[in-house]
Structures are given as structure tokens and as C-alpha cells.
Amino acid sequence: MRQSFPRSHAKAGLGMRITLALLTSTAIISGGGLYLPAAAQEASITYAVPAGPLGSAITRFGERSGLQILYPADLVRGKQSPGVSGNLTADEALSRLLAGSGLTYQYTAANTVTIVPISAGASGVAPDGSIMLDTITIQAGGANTEGSNSYTTTASTIGKTDETLRETPQSVTVITTRQIKDRGLTDLGAAMNSATGVTVTPDQYYGAGRFFARGFEISNLRIDGGAVGVTSSYDAIGSIGLSRYDRVEVLRGADGLFSGNGEAGGIISLVRKRPLDERASTAELSYSNWNRATVSYDYSTPLTKDGDVRARMILSAEKGDTFYNGGELDNRSFYAIIEADLGDSTVLTFGGSYDRQRSAPWWAGMPRYLDGSDIGLPVEASLGTDWADLDHKGWEIFAGLRHDFANGWVWNSNLTYAEHKYRGLYGYLAGAVDPLTGDGLVFNGSHNWADGYQIQADTNISGDFDLLGRRADIVIGLDYAKHSSDVNRSEFTGPAVNLDDVDDANWPIATIPDFPGDYYFNFHPYTETRYGVYARGKFEMSDQTRIILGARYGNYKYSFHRASYNRDGSVNWREAIDYSDNGVLTPFAAVSHDLNRDWTAYASVATIYQSQSRYLRGPEPGSPLNPITGRTFETGLKGELLGGAMNASLAAYYTKREGEAVRDPRYAGASNPGNGSSCCYLDDGEVTSRGLDIEVSGEVASGLQLFAGYTLNINKNKETNGVYSAITPRHLLKVWANYNLPNDYSKWTIGAGLRAQSTTKVSGTEWVERAGGEWSEVPFNFGQGGYAVADLSVRYDFSDDASLTLNINNVFDRGYYAQLGTLSKNNFYGPPREIALTFRSTF
Numbered sequence: 001m002r003q004s005f006p007r008s009h010a011k012a013g014l015g016m017r018i019t020l021a022l023l024t025s026t027a028i029i030s031g032g033g034l035y036l037p038a039a040a041q042e043a044s045i046t047y048a049v050p051a052g053p054l055g056s057a058i059t060r061f062g063e064r065s066g067l068q069i070l071y072p073a074d075l076v077r078g079k080q081s082p083g084v085s086g087n088l089t090a091d092e093a094l095s096r097l098l099a100g101s102g103l104t105y106q107y108t109a110a111n112t113v114t115i116v117p118i119s120a121g122a123s124g125v126a127p128d129g130s131i132m133l134d135t136i137t138i139q140a141g142g143a144n145t146e147g148s149n150s151y152t153t154t155a156s157t158i159g160k161t162d163e164t165l166r167e168t169p170q171s172v173t174v175i176t177t178r179q180i181k182d183r184g185l186t187d188l189g190a191a192m193n194s195a196t197g198v199t200v201t202p203d204q205y206y207g208a209g210r211f212f213a214r215g216f217e218i219s220n221l222r223i224d225g226g227a228v229g230v231t232s233s234y235d236a237i238g239s240i241g242l243s244r245y246d247r248v249e250v251l252r253g254a255d256g257l258f259s260g261n262g263e264a265g266g267i268i269s270l271v272r273k274r275p276l277d278e279r280a281s282t283a284e285l286s287y288s289n290w291n292r293a294t295v296s297y298d299y300s301t302p303l304t305k306d307g308d309v310r311a312r313m314i315l316s317a318e319k320g321d322t323f324y325n326g327g328e329l330d331n332r333s334f335y336a337i338i339e340a341d342l343g344d345s346t347v348l349t350f351g352g353s354y355d356r357q358r359s360a361p362w363w364a365g366m367p368r369y370l371d372g373s374d375i376g377l378p379v380e381a382s383l384g385t386d387w388a389d390l391d392h393k394g395w396e397i398f399a400g401l402r403h404d405f406a407n408g409w410v411w412n413s414n415l416t417y418a419e420h421k422y423r424g425l426y427g428y429l430a431g432a433v434d435p436l437t438g439d440g441l442v443f444n445g446s447h448n449w450a451d452g453y454q455i456q457a458d459t460n461i462s463g464d465f466d467l468l469g470r471r472a473d474i475v476i477g478l479d480y481a482k483h484s485s486d487v488n489r490s491e492f493t494g495p496a497v498n499l500d501d502v503d504d505a506n507w508p509i510a511t512i513p514d515f516p517g518d519y520y521f522n523f524h525p526y527t528e529t530r531y532g533v534y535a536r537g538k539f540e541m542s543d544q545t546r547i548i549l550g551a552r553y554g555n556y557k558y559s560f561h562r563a564s565y566n567r568d569g570s571v572n573w574r575e576a577i578d579y580s581d582n583g584v585l586t587p588f589a590a591v592s593h594d595l596n597r598d599w600t601a602y603a604s605v606a607t608i609y610q611s612q613s614r615y616l617r618g619p620e621p622g623s624p625l626n627p628i629t630g631r632t633f634e635t636g637l638k639g640e641l642l643g644g645a646m647n648a649s650l651a652a653y654y655t656k657r658e659g660e661a662v663r664d665p666r667y668a669g670a671s672n673p674g675n676g677s678s679c680c681y682l683d684d685g686e687v688t689s690r691g692l693d694i695e696v697s698g699e700v701a702s703g704l705q706l707f708a709g710y711t712l713n714i715n716k717n718k719e720t721n722g723v724y725s726a727i728t729p730r731h732l733l734k735v736w737a738n739y740n741l742p743n744d745y746s747k748w749t750i751g752a753g754l755r756a757q758s759t760t761k762v763s764g765t766e767w768v769e770r771a772g773g774e775w776s777e778v779p780f781n782f783g784q785g786g787y788a789v790a791d792l793s794v795r796y797d798f799s800d801d802a803s804l805t806l807n808i809n810n811v812f813d814r815g816y817y818a819q820l821g822t823l824s825k826n827n828f829y830g831p832p833r834e835i836a837l838t839f840r841s842t843f
Contacts, residue, residue: 044087044088044089045064045065045087045088047061047064047084047087047088047093049061049064049081049083049084049093049097053076053079053080053081053406053407053408054076054079054080054081054097054098054101054103055076055079055408056404056406056408057081057083057084057097058071058076058081058097058115061084061093061094061097063277064093065090065093065094066111066277067090067111067112067113068111068112068113069112069113069114069115070108070112070113070114070115071114071115071116075103075115075116075117076101076103076115079101079102079103080101081097081098081099081101082096082097082099082100083096083097084096084097094113098115102117102118103115103116103117103118104116104117104118143155143156143157143162143247143271144246144247144271144274145174145176145177145178145246145247146177146246146273147177148176148177148178149178149705150176150178150645150698150699150705151176151178151179151697151698151699151705151706151707151738152165152174152176152645152646152647152697152698152699153165153174153176153247154644156168156172156174156249156269157224157225157249157269157271158172158222158249158251158267158269159258159536160225160258160460160462160475160477160536161410161462161473161475164640165638165640165647165649166600166638166639166640166647167546167592167600168638169548169590169591169592169602169603169604169634170251170252170253170590170604170606170634171196171197171251171252171253171634171636171649171651171653171693171695172249172250172251172252173195173196173197173198173249173250173252173695173697173709174247174248174249174250174697175191175194175195175247175248175249175250176247177246177247178705178738179194179707179736180242180247180248181805181840182705182736182738182749182751182793182795182805183736183751183753183791183793183807184286184793184805184807184809184836184838185242186241186242186243186294186318187240187241187242188209188240188241188242188248188268188270189209190242191242191248192209192211192218192248192250192268193755194707194734194736195248195250195709195734196250196252196693196695196709196710196711196734197213197214197252197693197709197711197713197732198211198212198213198218198250198252199211199212199213199727199728199729199732200212200818201727201818201819201828202365202818202819202828211265211268212265212725212727212728213250213252213265213266214252214253214264214265214266214653214655214689214691214711214713214715214728215265215655215687215689215713215715215724215725215728216263216264216265216266216655216689216725217263217265218250218263218265218266218267218268219262219263219265220255220259220262220263220267220268221267221268221269221270222258222259222267222268222269222270222456223269223270223271223272223398223416223456224270224271224272224398224400224414225269225271225412225414225458226414226415226416226456226457226458226479227456227457227458227479227480227481228258228259228260228262228267228456228479228481228530229416229418229454229456229481229483230454230483230528240270241316241318241331241333241355243296243298243314243316243333243335244272244273244314244333244335244353245270245271245272245273246271246272246273246274247270247271248268248269248270249268249269249270249271250266250267250268250269251266251267251269252265252266252653252693253266253606253632253634253653253655254266254606254607254608254630254631254632254655255267255606256552256586256588256606256607256608256609257534257536257550257551257552257586257587257588257606257607258479258534258552260530260532260552260554260556260584260586260609261528261530261554261556261609261610261611261627262609262610263610264608264610264630264632264655264657264689272335272337272351273298273312273314273337274312274337274339274349275300275301275302275310275311275312275337275338275339276300276310276312277302277307277310278300278302279300279301279302280298280299280300280301280842281297281298281299281300281842281843282296282297282298282299282840282841282842282843283295283296283297283298283840283841283843284296284297284838284839284840284841285838285839286836286837286838286839287836287837288320288834288835288836288837289833289834289835289836290320290321290322290323290834291320291321292318292319292320292321292329292836293318293319293320294316294317294318295316295317296314296315296316296317297314297315297316298312298313298314299312299313299314300312300313303338308340308341309338309339309340309341310338310339310340311336311337311338311339312336312337313334313335313336314333314334314335314336315333315334315335316331316332316333317331317332317333318330318331318332319331322359323379323380323831323832323834324362324379324380324381324382324384324829325380325381325382326360326362326382326384326385326386326388327359327360327361327362327382327384328359328360329357329358329359329360330356330357330358330359331355331356331357331358331359332355332356333353333354333355333356334353334354334355335351335352335353336351336352336353337349337350337351338350338351345403345404345405345406346401346402346403346404347401347402348399348400348401349398349399349400349401349402349414350397350398350399350400351397351398351399352395352396352397352398353395353396354393354394354395355392355393355394355395356391356392356393357390357391357392357393358389358390358391358392359389359390360384360386360388360389360390361384361388361390361424361426362382362383362384362388362428363384363388363426363428364383364384364426364428364429364430364444364825364826365819365821365825365826365827365828365829366383366825366827366828366829367383367429367430367431367432367433367440367441367823367824367825367827368432368433368780368782368822368823368824368827369432369433369434369435369823370432370433370434370435370440370768370778370823371435372780372781372782372823373435373782375433375499377502379815379829379832380832381502383428383429383430383441383502384426384427384428384429385426385427385428385443385445385507385509387425387427387509387512388425388426388427388428389423389424389425390422390423390424390425390426391421391422391423391424392420392421392422392423393420393421394418394419394420394421395418395419396416396417396418396419397416397417397418398414398415398416398417399414399415400412400413400414400415401413401414405463407463408463408464409461409462409463410461410462410463411459411460411461412459412460412461412462413457413458413459413460414456414457414458414459415455415456415457415458416454416455416456416457417453417454417455418453418454418455419451419452419453420450420451420452420453420454421450421451422448422449422450422451422452423448423449424446424447424448424449425445425446425447425448425512426445426446426448427443427444427445427494427507427509427512428443428444428445428825429441429442429443429444429497429502429505430442430444430824430825431768431769431824431825432766432768432778432823432824433499437498438498438499438500439496439498439499440499440768440769441496441497441498441499441502442493442494442495442496442497442769443493443494443495443496443497443505443507444491444492444493444494445491445492445493445494445507445512446489446490446491446492447488447489447490447515447520448487448488448489449487449488449489449515450485450486450487450488451485451486452483452484452485452486453483453484453485454481454482454483454484455480455481455482455483456479456480456481457479457480457481458477458478458479458480459477459478459479460475460476460477460478460534461475461476461477462474462475462476467539470539470540470541470542471540472537472538472539472540473537473538474535474536474537474538475534475535475536476533476534476535477533477534477535478531478532478533478534479531479532479534480529480530480531481529481530481531482527482528482529482530483527483528484525484526484527484528485523485525485526485527486523486524486525486526487521487522487523487524487526488515488520488521488522488523489520489521489522489523490513490515490520490521491520491521492512492513494507494511495507520564520565520567521562521563521564521565522562522563522564522565523560523561523562524561524562525559525561526559526560526561526562527557527558527559527560528556528557528558528559529555529556529557529558530554530555530556530557531554531555532552532553532554532555532584533552533553533554534550534551534552534553534554535550535551536548536549536550536588537549537550543594544593544594545591545592545593545594546591546592546593547589547590547591548588548589548590548591548592548604549587549588549589550587550588550589551585551586551587551588552584552585552586552587553583553584553585554584554586555580555581555582555583555584556580556581556582556584556609556611556627557579557580558577558578558579558580558611558613558624559577559578559579560575560576560577560578560613560614561575561576561577562574562575563575577613577614577624579611579613579624581609581611581627584609584627586607586608586609587607588604588605588606588607589604589605590602590603590604590605591603591604595637598639598640598641599637599638599639600637600638600639601635601636601637602634602635602636602637602638603633603634603635604633604634604635605631605632605633605634606631606632606634607629607630607631608628608629608630608631608632608655608657609627609628609629610627610628610629610657611627611628612624612625612626612627612628612659612660612661612683613625613627615661615681615683616679616680616681617664617679617680617681617682617683618664618666618667618679618680618681619667619679619680620667620679620680621679622679622680625659625661625681625682625683626659626683627659628657628658628659628660628683629657629658629659630655630656630657630658630659631655631656632653632654632655633653633654633655634651634652634653634654635651635652635653636649636650636651636652636693637649637650637651641698642698642699642700645698645699646696646697646698646699646700646706647695647696647697647698648695648696648697649693649694649695650692650693650694651692651693651694652690652691652692653689653690653691653692653693654688654689654690655687655688655689655690656686656687656688657686657687657688658685658686659683659684659685660683660684660685660686660687660717660719661681661682661683661685662681662682662683662684662685662719663680663681663682664680664681664682666680667679667680685717685718685719686717686718686719687715687716687717687718687724688715688716688718688724689713689714689715689716689724689725690713690714690715691711691712691713691714692710692711692712693709693710693711694709694710694711695708695709695710696708696709702742703739703740703741703742704737704738704739704740705737705738705739706735706736706737706738707734707735707736707737708733708734708735708736708737709733709734709735710731710732710733710734711731711732712730712731713728713729713730713732714730715728722763723761726760726761726762726763726820727760727762727819727820728760729757729758729759729760729786730758730759731756731757731758731786732756732757732758733754733755733756733757734753734754734755735753735754735755736751736752736753736754736791737751737752737753738750738751738793739751747796747797747798748794748795748796748797749793749794749795749796749797750792750793750794750795751791751792751793751794751795752790752791752792752793753790753791753792754788754789754790754791755788755789755791756786756787756788756789757786757787757788758786759783759784759785759786760783760784760820761781761782761783761820762780762781762782762783762820762821762822763779763780763781763782764779764780764822765777765778765779765780766778766780766822766823766824768823768824778823780822780823782820783820784816784817784820787814787816788814789809789810789814789816789830790810790811790812790814791807791808791809791810791811792807792808792811793805793806793807793808794806800842801841801842801843802839802840802841802842803839803840803841804837804838804839804840805837805838805840806835806836806837806838807834807835807836807837807838808833808834808835808836809831809833809834809835809836810830810831810832810833810834811833812833813832813833814830815829815830815832816829816830817829817830818830818831
């Protein structure tokens with residue numbers, strides 16, 4: 001049956017045209033000759049393509065017909081089409097579109113059409129009769145990966161406009177729909193754990209985990225190319241399920257051009273699934289040996305007879321246990337989206353979602369012995385209380401509007417508003433354990449109550465024009481983003497417990513003080529706001545060389561008001577920080593050069609800007625430090641191989657951040673107790689990070705899809721002359737291959753993967769409670785050796801519409817730590833072997 005694809009945009013002029021001119025290798029449309037059109041193309045359907053630029057007309061035709069259209073990029077430039085309307089076959093419609101253009105078409109595969117000059121018949125013919133094209137433009141599905149069955153994509157939207165991976169002068173990884181399904185990835189944390197160069201650490205406060213690349217955190221997130229949201233805050237969007245997203249895009253390195261304030265680790269871009277052209281339903285049911293069941297239902301349908309209004313709804317639920325004792329979860333999600341074509345060149349999108357995440361989390365992880373050695377508890381052990389409870393509710397509404405102008409320019413706007421309510425009650429054992437006596441563990445707990453919201457708005461216009469006889473592409477836009485939360489937090493302690501008595505330890509919930517407790521904090525409000533204008537231009541200098549220049553002019557505001565109270569309302573301390581940076585300029589520059597038809601060399605420099613207003617300059621009460629600044633330099637090669645079926649990249653990078661907060665030795669470390677923004681600091685620290693990124697993705701041989709990424713990272717803190725990010729391994733390898741067996745075994749598909757990393761170590765000092773109730777500052781230095789975790793999958797296709805998949809994660813049940821922390825807590829085991837069976841049916 002014919003695969004349904006989301007419409008790239010409105011049916012006239014809103015098709016996603018991915019121009020591979022200057023970048024694409026020679027494509028060979030093979031097949032020992034030309035093909036006759038498939039029967040599906042002989043059926044009549046209704047077309048409504050207005051007169052206008054031929055390239056835009058072909059785009060609209062490709063969307064409506066479902067055909068893939070190939071042609072040299074320069075072949076249609078400057079040509080006009082009379083348009084076409086009526087109930088026609090694909091052949092009839094395309095013939096009318098090409099009337100008077102001097103062009104014709106040929107079927108070079110069952111669902112692939114090549115546009116060629118009438119006089120030449122083709123741009124070249126190989127000895128075997130196959131057509132050879134130089135640069136091509138690929139149309140139809142656009143950057144959407146749903147239905148492509150590929151581990152790579154023709155384009156990404158991480159740079160606001162649709163660009164191929166090859167023409168993006170920074171390191172970008174795309175986790176496609178096919179990868180998500182094959183590997184059984186259910187949430188953003190799992191997807192990021194599969195992405196090249198990304199380290200994921202557990203974080204049950206925020207659910208999604210925390211993500212690091214090149215030694216720096218990835219804390220910014222963008223949805224559908226909009227303004228920036230956050231991934232790690234009380235107002236973050238929680239544990240992000242993947243059922244509603246077409247793909248996950250990850251840019252490694254600074255993104256000051258489009259993000260403004262942020263770490264140098266990169267940015268995550270999520271792209272929502274959109275309604276399909278035809279009615280379709282997909283149901284999935286999964287069960288794992290952790291007694292965890294997952295069910296989802298995805299339904300898409302046209303709402304009008306002509307398909308001008310389309311809708312999609314996705315529901316999912318997950319319930320069961322975690323791999324450690326006492327951990328439970330109950331997650332539910334609903335997503336709905338409507339698209340409407342407002343005329344021939346405009347599309348309106350509106351939708352929303354609701355999520356409820358309920359779990360019994362274990363926040364603190366494992367402690368260590370005082371000498372840093374492992375306490376040796378089994379992987380299923382938990383030092384959390386059975387009454388711990390996390391309830392996270394969130395909902396969002398979003399809207400988008402896109403208009404394609406007749407000259408090929410595009411105006412795109414979107415808006416998202418989200419609210420989140422967070423209620424957490426935690427209880428756990430923590431503390432450095434004396435290896436001789438087993439003492440040192442103490443029950444700790446906290447109440448957490450937070451209400452937050454996020455707003456993201458973005459509007460931009462993009463297009464191309466001739467500049468001194470050469471093509472120039474430009475995008476200009478403005479954005480606004482704000483996230484804010486009100487937080488109440490109360491901490492309390494319970495009895496001490498000996499390590500030998502952990503199994504019998506009990507801290508009854510009846511003894512836990514009611515909220516707000518005897519000693520609590522109030523954060524009201526905690527707000528970050530950023531807004532600005534941005535522009536980026538790509539200018540052809542020759543047929544092979546382009547220069548990319550851009551800049552963002554933005555403003556940043558930070559408000560942090562909090563206080564510590566006693567139960568009777570008396571104040572222990574107050575703190576108020578109101579900080580702003582106005583007129584912050586973050587430029588970007590790059591150059592790319594096509595070495596040949598397959599490979600492009602590039603170099604880029606991206607600017608870093610990160611506020612550190614929570615660190616105060618002396619004397620007390622202090623004033624906020626200046627922001628961190630710096631640059632990321634990157635150079636590399638990108639290849640688009642096998643006719644675009646495979647992408648490959650090699651990059652070397654160097655990041656230098658200046659103005660890092662370091663303790664001011666003139667002051668005795670005075671601070672408000674527990675307030676987290678202590679005085680006093682200097683902004684003369686420096687951090688560097690350098691290394692290599694290598695990635696290959698796509699179909700490397702018939703039936704064999706491959707994703708492989710390797711990273712080398714060396715990061716350094718000038719202040720300590722040591723490692724800046726201890727959790728970032730020097731070497732990190734991630735590989736996954738999926739092979740559809742040939743011939744009589746074609747119903748079977750097997751997959752295998754490996755995640756391997758080198759040694760990691762942590763060091764520092766920590767205050768611990770010693771015998772007799774005395775506190776002392778104790779140094780620590782411990783780590784774990786390199787390890788590898790292997791995964792497997794087997795899928796059997798009963799038909800084109802039904803399949804059964806077996807996923808086995810951590811096949812050999814390798815024990816390891818997903819995160820190393822301190823002596824007292826935050827040492828988290830990695831998940832043991834998990835076996836999941838998934839039935840999927842489309843109807």
C-alpha cells in the first residue's frame with residue numbers, strides 16, 4: 001500500500017524543498033532502464049496547483065501525488081508553470097505542470113520521477129542504461145522521517161530553515177522515527193543516550209534526565225523550530241515521551257545565534273508529528289520483564305473531503321515497576337493537532353497535549369565508603385523509602401502559521417504556552433559510610449511544591465535572492481522565551497542507620513513533618529526571560545564555496561527571589577537577585593567548500609553567552625558576576641553518499657569559555673546557609689574543551705541501516721588544572737545496526753548495538769558527619785573503568801501492517817554506574833538487562 005506522509009506544508013507552495021545543489025553527490029537512479037508508472041499513479045485524484053514558479057509547483061505536485069521527484073537544481077530555476085487543477089492522473093497532472101517549460105519526465109523507479117530536458121532526454125546515461133544526475137532536489141516527505149524507514153534524513157530544521165546535514169556547518173545528530181521504533185526508545189532520555197557524544201545522567205527531579213556533550217550541559221530545547229525552552233528546571237517539561245515526535249535533532253556546540261543564553265553543550269530540537277494525508281491508525285502494546293506495560297494509539301484523518309483540514313491524535317500510557325526495589329511509575333499522555341490549509345499558500349496549525357507522570361522515585365542514588373570504594377549493594381537495591389511520591393502534571397497549547405509567497409519566500413510563526421505542576425515527597429538514606437563500622441547513613445527527606453510555566457514565540461521570514469549574480473539565502477526573525485516557577489521546598493532528617501541494617505530500615509511516613517515543615521525555603525519567583533532578533537545569510541562565492549554569516553542581538557533578564565523560613569513564619573534569611581543583560585551580540589560565521597560531488601569541507605565559529613548571575617561578586621551582600629563568554633571553533637568534513645541514503649561526518653572542535661566563576665580568596669566563603677548563590681566569586685576562570693566527532697548514519701548496504709558515532713573529548717579547568725567535566729568520558733562510542741534479511745527471510749529483521757565508554761573519575765571535597773556527630777570536610781577521588789553495554793532486537797513482520805519486536809537491552813547484564821556522584825549520594829547504577837516485547841499494528 002502507498003505510504004502516507006505528513007504534508008510538508010499547505011498544499012500550494014508549502015512543500016519542503018530540500019535543495020542539494022552545490023552539495024549533493026552524483027545520484028545514480030539505477031534499474032537497468034526506465035520504469036513504467038505504478039498503478040497507483042494511474043488513479044485520478046484532485047489537484048489544485050496554481051500557476052507560479054516551476055520548482056514550487058513541482059513541490060506541491062510531489063506532496064499531493066506521493067511521488068519522489070528528482071531533477072538538477074538549475075533545471076527549473078527561472079521557469080514558470082501554468083499550474084494544474086482538476087481530477088487527473090499523476091501523468092496528466094505532471095504533463096500540464098511542465099507545459100511550455102522545455103522539460104519532460106521519466107519514471108526511474110516505481111514511485112520516482114526524474115525531470116529532464118526534452119532535447120536531452122536525460123542529463124546523462126550510464127552504460128547500464130540508468131540515468132545519472134548531478135545535483136538534485138528531493139521533494140515529498142521533506143525533513144519528516146516518519147515513513148522513510150531510514151536512519152538518516154534529507155534535512156534537519158535545527159537551524160530554523162530546512163537544511164541538509166551536509167550544508168549545516170556544525171555537528172548535528174538526528175534520531176529518526178525508524179531508529180525510535182527499532183530500538184524501542186520511549187522518552188527523550190533514551191533518545192539522547194543513543195545520540196553521538198551525549199552523556200545522560202539520571203535526574204528524578206526533572207524526569208527527563210540531564211544531558212551533556214563536549215563537557216558542557218545541554219539545557220536548551222526547541223520544538224518545531226520555535227524559541228528556546230528548558231530541560232532542567234522546576235518548570236521544565238518533565239520526562240518527555242517520544243510518541244508525539246517525528247524525530248530528535250541534537251546540535252553539539254554553541255548555539256548563541258538562535259538560542260542566546262546557554263551552555264556550550266548544544267541544543268535539542270524536537271519536531272512534532274503532523275497529520276497525514278490519509279486516514280491511518282497505529283496501535284502498539286509493549287511489556288517488559290520489569291513488569292512494565294506500555295500502550296499507545298495513533299490516529300490521523302482528513303476532516304474535510306478535499307483534505308484541506310487534517311487532524312491527528314496520539315494517546316499513550318505506561319505503568320509498572322523500575323529495575324530497583326520499590327520504584328513504580330504511572331505515566332499518561334495525550335496529544336492532538338489540527339492542520340488547516342487557508343487558501344493555496346497558507347497553513348494554520350493548532351494543537352495541545354496533556355501529561356501526567358506519577359512515580360515513586362529514588363532521588364539520591366548510592367553512597368560510597370569514606371575511602372571512595374563501592375559499598376557493594378546489588379543493582380536492584382534501593383535506599384529510598386516506599387512512601388516517596390512524585391506527581392508531575394503538565395499541559396501545553398501551541399499554534400503555528402506558515403505562508404509561502406509566490407517568489408519562494410516563506411514566513412513562519414509559532415507559539416507555545418505550557419504549564420506544569422510538580423509535587424514531590426522524597427525519603428532516602430545518604431551519607432558517607434565508615435568501612436569499619438558501617439555507620440554514616442542518615443535518613444533524609446524533602447517536600448517539593450512547584451508551579452511553573454513556559455512561553456515560546458518565534459516568527460521569521462526566509463528566502464533566496466540573487467546577489468551579484470550569485471544565490472544568497474537569508475533568514476531573519478525575532479523570538480521571545482520565558483520560563484518561571486514558584487517553588488516551596490522543605491527539608492528534614494530522620495534517624496541514623498547502619499549499612500548492615502539497611503534491609504530492615506524503616507522511616508514511617510507518620511513521623512515526617514507536614515509541609516511546610518520546621519524549616520523550609522520559598523523561591524518566588526524564579527524567572528528567566530530572553531528575547532531578541534536574529535539574522536543569518538548564506539552567500540554563494542562560487543559554484544563550490546559559500547560563506548555563512550549571522551548574528552543575534554538579544555536581551556536577557558533573570559529574577560531570583562527566595563527566603564528561608566521557620567514554621568512560625570519568622571525569616572532566617574532573604575535573597576533577591578534581579579539581573580539583566582541588554583544588547584547582547586552573539587555572532588556566527590562559517591565557510592563551506594564542496595570538494596567533490598560527495599564531500600564538503602567546512603569551518604565555523606559560534607559564540608557563547610551564559611549568565612551566571614547566581615554567583616555574586618564581593619563584598620557582601622554581593623552583586624551578580626558578568627556572564628560567561630567564549631567561542632566554539634569547529635572544522636570538518638561532511639559527506640552525502642549513496643545518492644543521499646547515507647550521511648557521514650568528521651569534525652574537530654575547540655571550545656574556550658572565559659569568565660567562569662571561581663572562589664574569591666579575599667573572602668572567607670561567607671554565604672547564606674543553603675541558598676545556593678554564595679558570595680564571593682571572581683569571574684576570571686577559564687575552561688577549554690577539544691576533541692573529535694565522527695558519525696555515520698543511513699542505509700550503508702541493501703537492507704542494512706546503520707547509526708554509528710564516536711567522540712573524543714578532552715576538557716580542562718584552568719583554575720584547578722584538572723578535568724572540568726568528570727562525567728564526560730574521553731572516549732564514547734555508540735553503534736546500532738539493523739538488517740532486514742533478504743529473499744525468503746524478508747519478514748525478519750535483526751538489530752544489534754553497542755554503547756562503550758572509557759574510564760571516568762570524580763574528585764573533590766564533601767562535608768560528612770563523623771562519629772560523635774562532628775562534621776568534617778573529606779576529600780574524595782574515585783571512578784570506574786571503561787565498560788560496554790550491548791543491545792539486541794529481532795522483529796517479525798506478519799504483514800505490511802503488523803509486526804512483533806523483541807528488544808533486549810544490556811544483553812549481558814553488565815553492571816556499571818550511569819552516574820558517579822560524591823561519597824554521600826548521587827551514584828546511580830545503570831539499568832540491568834531488560835527484555836521487552838512489542839506488538840505493532842497499522843490499520
